[in-house]
Amino acid sequence: MAVCGKTCLIVSSVIVFGLGYMFYTPLPDYLEQPWELRKLNAKMMVGGIITEISHGLGFDDRVNLMRKWTYKWAIDAIRPSDWMKGVSVTDMKFDGVPVRIYKPTTSQNDDVLPTFVYYHGGGWVLLDVESYDPVMAHIAREVNIAVVSVEYGLAPEHPFPEGFDDCVKATEHVLQHGGKYGLDSKRVAVGGDSAGGNLAAAVTIYLRDQKSVTPPKAQVLIYGAFQFCTQSLPMATLRNELESFAKERHAFIVGSWWNLNKQERELLKTGKFTTPQLASKCKRLVDVKMVPESLIQDGYSPQDHVAHHVSDDVKRLSRLVSDPRISPLLADDLGKLPTALVLTVQWDHIRDEGIIYGKRLQQAGNKVTWQHFPKSFHGVLNWFHDDDLFESGPKLMNSIVEFLKQNLK
Template sequence: MAFKVLLVVGAVLVAGVAYMLSRPMNPAVSEPWKVRTVGSLYGITFLAGVLGEKLGLGTQMNITRYFFDRLLVFTSSTVDPQLVQREDTLFDSIAVRIYRPTKAKTSSPRAGMVFYHGGGWVLGSVASHDPVAAHFAVEANMVVVSVEYRMAPEFPYPVPLDDCVTATKYFIQHAAKFNVDPNRVAIGGDSAGGNLAAAVSLKLRDTGFRPMPKAQVLIYPVLQLLDFNTPSYFRAFKYQSDNSVMGMIVGYYLGAPKKHHASIANNLHISPELRKRYAPYLKTEVLPDGFVLPDYKPTDVNLQWDKTVPKDLGLTATDIYVSPLLADDLKNLPEAFVLTVGSDALRDEGVMFAYRLKEAGVKATWVDIPDTFHGCICATGGLLGTKSGRRANEAIVKLLKENV
């Protein structure tokens, strides 16, 4: 067993160094060597999972999760434990961690936030995002609840969303117990967590829940699984070889067998009928100047799909609680703060969502940090901490302090 472990570690290190040195980098990114290193380490966690499973050390996903969680904690800024009180508990059987700031005690009810971690619905945890949640609690002087929602592939959609809805409703309904004003509760998350936050907003509105969250904070969110060829995806593919990771995590979230993951990655999971139905919601005309490269070609709405993929998969991918950008009705939703980053494949759908919210009469603020990368809020500490990641966190804290 020890030899197998050493073999995995050695192979991963060699492959990781080779990948890091050969990986192309978006020239707009500041501190490129730090970003290159962090990005390569993310890739190595997936490689470790593949190799570990082949050597019988566990499942690919569990091994990847082990390294992924520790990587995020390693690259995040730490918060003085004397400044925040942590409590692990259950909200209607859903595991959560509560963060209460200690430096500014008050008898008046505070603002609150329910946070959903990122990781593509398959990775991440309360532990991986512990420094981020603690930072928001301390710097914004609010009670933060981080949700340990169940993840795919063990628990595909709608389980992760249902867990987030349950925990959110519990916190708002019992806000007084935590000295929180139920009318001043934000919800938010990064990446897949941003997707869950937007979906929770829709679900609470559609079920008539009150009081609604005061704000939704969407940090480089996934907002649609219809088209993986928006201009920002196209730009991102110039600096990565393929979309296989997206195909895998989306496939797992949608409950699709592995044999269909490649079709998802190659944009072949959606029928022409569905593409035509939702194409008006992916308008590139709303993107700022310079966002669409001259050689970009949009997806042909008549593109034939892989007919071995069940049609139900496309229907799930375009469900409004999976792809909030595709909702016909975006009225009466909480005020939105959408943060995008320049080198991110998801950037354009964030812009489009903010635009559609405004069209629907919802107040929406879009903030773009052009020189940073997807995952930046977890790259703020130690040798690999980035200035752009710290700026992203500062922007989020400012929004929370001023608007919640």
């Protein structure tokens, strides 16, 4: 009994300590509702632990388990019950790509509406159009436009460039044949959050270069990922120091998206994965000097990512990272692109690349509105309906609504 009691005490202590550590995720004081964020982080960390245990026991594939947990805790738990109020929803395919179309019920059947083509977030691996129903319905209702949400193929089942190609095909279909569906092909904006922001930026560059269709009028880039040549921008450096699992998570998500082998994923985790040529290009085009000094922590110093040995794996990684369909920031020419709304949030691994992308767009002669939310975090858009919890969610959504009203007239 004494041995059992001692064992139980040790196990209980470990559990309590572990839970305490998870709940007390290091967060800066300036963030809104830090304890709510800690609870959210704790849920995701518990989900990660359960995912790994379940996968190890052979219950399901790691990605499928991640998808179930993310949807249950991060999306379904905050889904408002009245999200469909005032909108009609139709599922169809555009050039073989599944899309979901949201229209305000105030519109008539013969109305031709300005259109917002949206690519959802989720790290190119998670979530789907259903996850974003409330967000899309709100935009359609408030701006009085049609919203086309693209169900692009997710990795690892559909690795790069399949998801990107789906977004291009669906968007070209709207721009070429939108009138058949009551969509105004001359008044189109594209946008997305996180991975979707990456896709939106990449799609606009691709459409500009192809010149096969009239390009979109505007783009909405919400805390997007715009480069992969460096993991040592100021906020990424800070987050990596505070979160021991950050590099592992990055390698898993990106490795799934790019269909990397084990050696290539290990290179990403070590941070030594680029050729000297890519490192030089990265320093030039992903210029940390564009990040405001007020946002750079004391003692910050950028790191070198040049591989110790330029192997075939390093060469392949560098080719992928250099591709503007993956890294819009590594496109030398960012001119003649649609008017942009660039939204960044403070507590975000990819904060700085959003800032740099917005400034480079502006330097290239494009019209750009940049808004930064200094008390907010990556993913807050999905809390747009709850200002009692996170005030920045409704504020960020209002910025999107006002921008679309002004640019899709």
